[in-house]
Amino acid sequence: MNQADLAIVGAGPTGLSAALVAARAGLKVWVFDDNALPGGQYFRQLPKQFRKTRKTVYDKEHGRASELFTAIHHPNVTYLPNATVWENPDPGILAFAAGERSGRIEAKAILIACGASDRPVPFPGWTLPGVVTAGGLQNLVKGARVVPGERAVVAGNGPLLLVVAANLIRAGATVAAVAEAAPATARLWRNLPRLLQAPEIVKLAVNYRGLMAKAGVPYRCGETVIEARGTDELEEVVLAPIDTRGRLDRTKARTVACDTLVAGFGLNPSIEMYRLLGCDMSYNSYRGGWMPKRSDDLETSIPGIFAAGDGAGIGGVEFALIEGKLAGTVIARNLGALDERTAAIQAAPLRSRLERFRKFRVGLERVYAPPSTWTELATDDTIVCRCEDVSLGEIRAREAQGFTSAFAIKGSTRMSMGRCQGRNCLPTLAAHIAARDGIAVEQVAVPRGRPPARLVTIGDLLQEDLPAPVFPTDPHLPRGEEVI
Amino acid sequence: MSKTDFDRRIATGLDRGEAFTFTFDGMAVTAYPGESVAAALIAHGRRKFRETLKRDMPRGLYCGMGVCWECIMVIDGRAAVRACMTVAEPGMKVETQHGLGPSPNTAPTEGSAS
Amino acid sequence: MAMSDAPAEPPDRCEIAVVGGGIAGLSTALFLARAGRDVVLLDKGSPWGDSSGANAGTLSLQVKRTEMFEMGSTSIGLWAAFGTEMGIDVGFHQPGGLRVAESDEQIAFLREYGAEQEAVGFEFEWLEGNQLHDLAPWLGPEVRAATFCAADGYASPLIAGPSLIAGARKAGVRVISNAEVTGARTAKGGYRLSIGRRSLECEYLAIAAGGHSTKIAASLGVRLPLWVDCNMLTVTEPAPRIMDKVVTHIGGIMSLKQHVNGTVLIGGGWQGRGKFSRQTREIDPLAWVQNVGLGARIAPDLKTLRVNRAWAGYEAVTIDALPLLGRLPGLENAYVAAGARGGFHMGPGQGLVLSQLILEGETGLDISRFDPARFPQ
Ligand SMILES: Cc1cc2nc3c(=O)[nH]c(=O)nc-3n(C[C@H](O)[C@H](O)[C@H](O)COP(=O)(O)OP(=O)(O)OC[C@H]3O[C@@H](n4cnc5c(N)ncnc54)[C@H](O)[C@@H]3O)c2cc1C
Numbered sequence: 019m020n021q022a023d024l025a026i027v028g029a030g031p032t033g034l035s036a037a038l039v040a041a042r043a044g045l046k047v048w049v050f051d052d053n054a055l056p057g058g059q060y061f062r063q064l065p066k067q068f069r070k071t072r073k074t075v076y077d078k079e080h081g082r083a084s085e086l087f088t089a090i091h092h093p094n095v096t097y098l099p100n101a102t103v104w105e106n107p108d109p110g111i112l113a114f115a116a117g118e119r120s121g122r123i124e125a126k127a128i129l130i131a132c133g134a135s136d137r138p139v140p141f142p143g144w145t146l147p148g149v150v151t152a153g154g155l156q157n158l159v160k161g162a163r164v165v166p167g168e169r170a171v172v173a174g175n176g177p178l179l180l181v182v183a184a185n186l187i188r189a190g191a192t193v194a195a196v197a198e199a200a201p202a203t204a205r206l207w208r209n210l211p212r213l214l215q216a217p218e219i220v221k222l223a224v225n226y227r228g229l230m231a232k233a234g235v236p237y238r239c240g241e242t243v244i245e246a247r248g249t250d251e252l253e254e255v256v257l258a259p260i261d262t263r264g265r266l267d268r269t270k271a272r273t274v275a276c277d278t279l280v281a282g283f284g285l286n287p288s289i290e291m292y293r294l295l296g297c298d299m300s301y302n303s304y305r306g307g308w309m310p311k312r313s314d315d316l317e318t319s320i321p322g323i324f325a326a327g328d329g330a331g332i333g334g335v336e337f338a339l340i341e342g343k344l345a346g347t348v349i350a351r352n353l354g355a356l357d358e359r360t361a362a363i364q365a366a367p368l369r370s371r372l373e374r375f376r377k378f379r380v381g382l383e384r385v386y387a388p389p390s391t392w393t394e395l396a397t398d399d400t401i402v403c404r405c406e407d408v409s410l411g412e413i414r415a416r417e418a419q420g421f422t423s424a425f426a427i428k429g430s431t432r433m434s435m436g437r438c439q440g441r442n443c444l445p446t447l448a449a450h451i452a453a454r455d456g457i458a459v460e461q462v463a464v465p466r467g468r469p470p471a472r473l474v475t476i477g478d479l480l481q482e483d484l485p486a487p488v489f490p491t492d493p494h495l496p497r498g499e500e501v502i
Numbered sequence: 503m504s505k506t507d508f509d510r511r512i513a514t515g516l517d518r519g520e521a522f523t524f525t526f527d528g529m530a531v532t533a534y535p536g537e538s539v540a541a542a543l544i545a546h547g548r549r550k551f552r553e554t555l556k557r558d559m560p561r562g563l564y565c566g567m568g569v570c571w572e573c574i575m576v577i578d579g580r581a582a583v584r585a586c587m588t589v590a591e592p593g594m595k596v597e598t599q600h601g602l603g604p605s606p607n608t609a610p611t612e613g614s615a616s
Numbered sequence: 617m618a619m620s621d622a623p624a625e626p627p628d629r630c631e632i633a634v635v636g637g638g639i640a641g642l643s644t645a646l647f648l649a650r651a652g653r654d655v656v657l658l659d660k661g662s663p664w665g666d667s668s669g670a671n672a673g674t675l676s677l678q679v680k681r682t683e684m685f686e687m688g689s690t691s692i693g694l695w696a697a698f699g700t701e702m703g704i705d706v707g708f709h710q711p712g713g714l715r716v717a718e719s720d721e722q723i724a725f726l727r728e729y730g731a732e733q734e735a736v737g738f739e740f741e742w743l744e745g746n747q748l749h750d751l752a753p754w755l756g757p758e759v760r761a762a763t764f765c766a767a768d769g770y771a772s773p774l775i776a777g778p779s780l781i782a783g784a785r786k787a788g789v790r791v792i793s794n795a796e797v798t799g800a801r802t803a804k805g806g807y808r809l810s811i812g813r814r815s816l817e818c819e820y821l822a823i824a825a826g827g828h829s830t831k832i833a834a835s836l837g838v839r840l841p842l843w844v845d846c847n848m849l850t851v852t853e854p855a856p857r858i859m860d861k862v863v864t865h866i867g868g869i870m871s872l873k874q875h876v877n878g879t880v881l882i883g884g885g886w887q888g889r890g891k892f893s894r895q896t897r898e899i900d901p902l903a904w905v906q907n908v909g910l911g912a913r914i915a916p917d918l919k920t921l922r923v924n925r926a927w928a929g930y931e932a933v934t935i936d937a938l939p940l941l942g943r944l945p946g947l948e949n950a951y952v953a954a955g956a957r958g959g960f961h962m963g964p965g966q967g968l969v970l971s972q973l974i975l976e977g978e979t980g981l982d983i984s985r986f987d988p989a990r991f992p993q
């Protein structure tokens with residue numbers, strides 16, 4: 019079996035910055051990522067074949083990106099692209115599918131840096147081609163320099179909407195409306211001291227707003243998308259005002275013609291690895307829902323298993339970079355590659371920077387805190403499980419027959435059994451049950467993640483050299499334990 | 503409006519190299535080395551990638567990062583390939599996926615879906 | 617997969633109490649209610665939440681022991697009848713099944729086994745070489761021979777569960793979730809069941825609680841020896857048709873089928889990691905890859921499919937692989953159905969037997985080999 023000091027799942031800002039620190043300290047590091055190129059979401063790269071002829075606005079992160087990417091060339095780092103980590107078969111061991119290189123690795127420490135994905139919020143018409151997530155839009159622009167349409171509406175909740183709007187404007191698309199569900203602007207002043215803990219980010223936001231103002235793009239707070247319409251593709255969206263308590267005023271709805279809707283409702287940490295590992299979890303709606311409990315050293319409830327970056331609670335790229343470095347430092351210390359003193363000196367500025375960004379994050383969360391029930395936009399016809407094509411009406415019909423728990427709804431409708439493995443529907447189901455029963459979302463018992471963490475091709479699994487199986491002589495006879 | 507006569511690629515500051523074509527439901531689509539199938543299709547206004555099994559609903563790119571599986575298409579005869587994660591190749595045959603898509607060669611061809 | 621869980625409290629009394637909402641208990645309750653009897657079905661969690669909701673749904677006559685032939689055929693008939701006669705869609709399909717062999721030794725064993733089965737009236741076809749591969753071109757080259765049994769098929773646990781629960785309710789069964797029977801004792805005119813702090817009096821008692829039946833029977837002074845396997849099951853992404861028969865294996869353990877929605881189920885009884893006593897059940901990642909690998913050798917198109925999810929569940933069996941089916945030794949009007957190998961397949965037949973015993977005091981099926989009294993008390 020492959021051996022490493024540290025195995026990192028995810029080559030985003032978190033994973034790469036951890037790898038760099040740990041490798042420089044002398045640890046043997048393996049990095050797995052299921053993309054073809056390193057960088058994760060934030061540092062998503064253009065194809066290698068593209069050549070830049072001059073510097074553009076997209077290259078402002080070039081410096082940080084190139085420093086980060088040195089990690090994959092470091093002699094102590096083994097980097098496996100197109101590699102999906104799918105299971106934790108035994109303590110300290112990860113199984114990965116990577117074509118011919120598929121196999122297992124034993125590591126003294128494991129860092130889960132799996133990032134996040136867009137939070138699904140169903141509303142009528144959200145499945146139409148032309149409706150993309152905020153992350154999806156960012157990836158198209160960053161990874162291919164392509165915009166999905168000519169006339170776009172940006173709607174949802176959170177600061178990523180500003181980034182998206184700016185990118186669309188720069189690309190020459192018309193942005194017909196930006197609808198932010200939270201009354202963000204009104205809350206801005208009260209939270210400014212906290213936000214100014216990270217002046218570099220505030221400056222970015224000011225730039226985006228300036229760009230929007232110059233292009234004449236209105237930014238409306240307290241407005242949400244309630245419907246997307248079109249036959250085969252998106253043709254128009256309906257936006258409606260929403261008050262601070264989440265009440266929609268449909269009488270004041272407006273219809274905006276567009277060919278693209280970028281819907282960004284915030285991110286959810288990718289938690290499947292923690293579920294497989296059995297880490298203790300906690301719930302924080304501001305940071306994207308379920309996430310692992312961690313110590314100050316970013317260690318989960320299982321010794322030797324660390325969690326950092328967006329996958330451990332949404333914080334954005336700055337958090338990701340700092341937490342990655344901190345995790346790398348702490349792990350190097352724990353494994354004896356850094357002495358206590360050096361590690362403490364290395365960690366101190368990271369911890370204080372983290373402190374500063376935590377304050378900033380609280381400010382951000384307060385500005386963008388969405389009204390609690392505002393996401394109940396689906397109607398009976400709305401698809402709530404995209405993979406299995408299950409509508410809210412089908413769920414309600416099963417509820418009327420007595421199938422009321424998440425398990426019973428899953429079992430009787432196939433909801434969450436598709437390829438996305440529940441990522442795009444279990445949060446919806448939990449929210450639906452919570453609202454129905456008048457309980458908190460975190461109190462809703464939902465089906466637990468099952469291996470594999472992400473879909474793996476059977477052919478890949480079989481690349482591993484495994485011992486031939488031993489079959490029972492009489493398969494009819496019991497193989498398990500006697501009931502006592 | 504014909505959909506193929508425009509290009510939604512951002513041109514500024516970029517040399518994409520030598521263009522090539524692949525087919526989408528029989529029509530030629532221009533792509534550049536390294537580009538994903540999804541990006542090339544979207545650049546030419548092709549956004550409906552598949553129809554679902556149960557309701558024949560149109561779907562296209564959604565998450566753009568490989569986790570939602572909404573962008574699956576039939577590529578070179580193989581069903582359920584994610585367009586957002588697949589690099590376009592010259593001469594590739596890309597098709598809208600209807601339901602589950604076509605069976606592999608050895609599979610039963612008729613009337614056996616009991 | 618756990619199913620219905622409409623909140624309801626158990627009543628104080630009823631005529632017939634069925635303990636366990638798996639296939640055995642639900643079938644028993646359904647048949648009794650359809651005969652007009654007053655039935656309460658109790659489940660400790662949600663019905664269909666244990667083995668029946670976690671299993672592969674294979675209904676294969678040819679993999680069963682010859683002693684199970686009558687029960688197996690009766691059950692397949694009932695699986696078909698749920699949909700055609702009772703209006704309960706259980707996702708039943710009967711494409712026929714292949715039991716495959718790869719090595720000389722396996723081929724010899726398959727012949728031997730076939731001869732035994734023929735002796736009890738079992739019908740199948742012997743296939744080898746081109747004939748086999750013409751019928752099933754999707755089989756891998758290493759498959760050299762197979763018996764084909766037209767009666768083999770499958771039901772979909774996911775479809776069957778909700779339908780049977782809804783069907784039982786419609787027939788008048790009171791289905792009660794979260795009602796764990798913690799003990800039972802004889803009472804005037806029948807039995808008194810403890811359900812947490814509550815109790816329920818009934819004239820007839822039918823225990824169909826899977827591996828937990830042992831404990832319930834013990835409170836009545838009856839020994840029901842059961843063992844519990846921890847089987848793994850794998851489901852692929854929905855795919856276009858790659859196979860059109862149910863496949864089992866004479867040497868290796870395997871079951872393989874593709875459902876109408878395109879997903880392929882790979883199982884057969886490979887052991888996961890788990891202890892019934894601790895209620896743990898996880899996949900064993902090594903055995904799991906071997907399980908999937910054997911499947912892909914038999915149907916190589918599987919290699920192109922992706923695994924969606926895998927899990928492990930319990931299967932309660934007896935030491936002689938024959939069910940505990942019939943009257944509890946030494947007691948009147950108390951019955952059990954548990955421990956059949958392939959208990960999903962056998963569930964409806966077992967339900968029929970219990971309902972007949974309760975309704976008529978006897979059954980037309982020969983259940984002498986299944987008598988719970990055959991094990992020392
Ligand atoms: C689609 C998307 C686009 C975004 N774009 C921006 C943006 O433009 N600007 C911005 O400020 N923020 C953006 N964000 C927010 C972004 O999440 C963070 O800023 C930052 O990328 C987080 O870094 P990370 O390293 O924690 O996670 P990520 O960057 O998400 O990296 C995690 C990596 O782990 C891989 N991975 C996950 N599970 C496995 C597994 N089991 N096996 C192998 N590999 C695995 C993922 O594919 C990914 O490459 C985006 C988020 C998303 C979801």
Ligand SMILES: Cc1cc2nc3c(=O)[nH]c(=O)nc-3n(C[C@H](O)[C@H](O)[C@H](O)COP(=O)(O)OP(=O)(O)OC[C@H]3O[C@@H](n4cnc5c(N)ncnc54)[C@H](O)[C@@H]3O)c2cc1C
Pocket residue numbers: 635636637638639640641658659660661662663664665666667668669670671672673674675795796797798824825826827828829832846847848849871883884885928929930931932953954955956957958959960961962963
């Ligand atoms: C992965 C796997 C694959 C399988 N594949 C197949 C297959 O392909 N074909 C086949 O024929 N068989 C298969 N089996 C076996 C089959 O699932 C079982 O034999 C069958 O489901 C048993 O049904 P049952 O009704 O007896 O028990 P169960 O389905 O386990 O039902 C028992 C019920 O009793 C309830 N209960 C338990 N204790 C109490 C109590 N004290 N009070 C109240 N309620 C209680 C439980 O909650 C449960 O709902 C498989 C099993 C597994 C795990």
Ligand code: FES
Pocket residue numbers: 562563564565566567568569570571572573574584585586587
């Ligand atoms: S768009 Fe989500 S997987 Fe391709």
